[in-house]
Amino acid sequence: MRTQQQIIDDLNYASDRRNCKPAPTKVTVTLEGDEDTVEVQLPTKWEVCDLCNGKGTHVNPSIDCGGLTSEDFDQDPDFAEMYMDGVYDQTCNRCEGRTTIAVPDFELMSEVEREAYKAHEAQEDELAEEEAWERQYGGC
Numbered sequence: 001m002r003t004q005q006q007i008i009d010d011l012n013y014a015s016d017r018r019n020c021k022p023a024p025t026k027v028t029v030t031l032e033g034d035e036d037t038v039e040v041q042l043p044t045k046w047e048v049c050d051l052c053n054g055k056g057t058h059v060n061p062s063i064d065c066g067g068l069t070s071e072d073f074d075q076d077p078d079f080a081e082m083y084m085d086g087v088y089d090q091t092c093n094r095c096e097g098r099t100t101i102a103v104p105d106f107e108l109m110s111e112v113e114r115e116a117y118k119a120h121e122a123q124e125d126e127l128a129e130e131e132a133w134e135r136q137y138g139g140c
């Protein structure tokens with residue numbers, strides 16, 4: 001039997017934005033042709049990773065996903081020092097230490113590609129919403 005605090009900790013961990021899949025280095029969409037569908041690689045540009053802000057690392061979310069307060073540091077100065085020194089840092093989950101991620105370059109896309117990308121994004125959002133719902137109300 002899990003305590004309420006454990007459940008909260010698990011939820012905090014699961015919903016921490018650092019717990020993500022690595023950003024893809026290619027952005028592809030499926031275009032519906034008259035007779036068949038084709039996978040098209042979209043033009044991309046490199047942008048500073050929005051998760052680590054170009055650092056390439058971040059604190060392991062299992063350390064501070066529930067949020068730390070100054071009390072946590074006051075009560076354990078050793079922990080505070082190690083935390084500040086980056087002892088708990090790990091390679092960024094999103095850019096995998098590259099510090100940049102590939103993002104679609106809308107200026108270089110054709111109109112068809114742009115529409116396909118928007119449709120693809122809408123589908124992804126829907127999927128993410130469903131997953132979030134299942135996390136919240138699904139099996140525990």
Ligand SMILES: [Zn+2]
Nearest residue numbers: 049052092095
């Ligand atoms: Zn990063």
